Amino acid sequence: MSSESEEDLVFKALAAPIRRRMLDALKADPLTTGALCEAFPDLDRCTVMQHLKVLEDAGLVIAQKRGRERWNHLNALPIRDIHERWIGPYAAYAAEKMAQLRDRLG
């Protein structure tokens, strides 16, 4: 991550549970804005678009226009940067082993 203000956009975007659930919805496949609205029937279209804007400004979602449709893709890079910042490639193995231990004990 390059600057604290860019990072801030990422962490603030992730701070809202509804936006984390939107990223979950985009994990498997990109979705059109219409499909995303259908996946979150409790929210009106305007609210969905506002959350998408926050995610897009943070670089967590990349939008692609195809005809009249807007396809929203999850961008994994800011997530990877969080991992890299505090874990990094060398500690990843240890973190994985600890997670396995926790899951066995839990």
Added chain:
Amino acid sequence: MSSESEEDLVFKALAAPIRRRMLDALKADPLTTGALCEAFPDLDRCTVMQHLKVLEDAGLVIAQKRGRERWNHLNALPIRDIHERWIGPYAAYAAEKMAQLRDRLG
């Protein structure tokens, strides 16, 4: 991560730049609360301890008492869980390649 409220503690803890910098300070080695106060001379001890409490409640810091000293350790597990949630082991290689490409182009 087990529940949305537990996750919320993690993302709210990470949402403050000062707490992210504290985790940076703990990345290489655990620090006593005193050493952490010295590393953040702009903050009084009480403020440092409040931030540590938020990080500890989120599971991002694990405190260990040794005599009269309190050693603060970075706990990588919640960070790994964020990575796992949206990237996972299968997409990690692709995310790594994309990051390398970005860094070459940037």
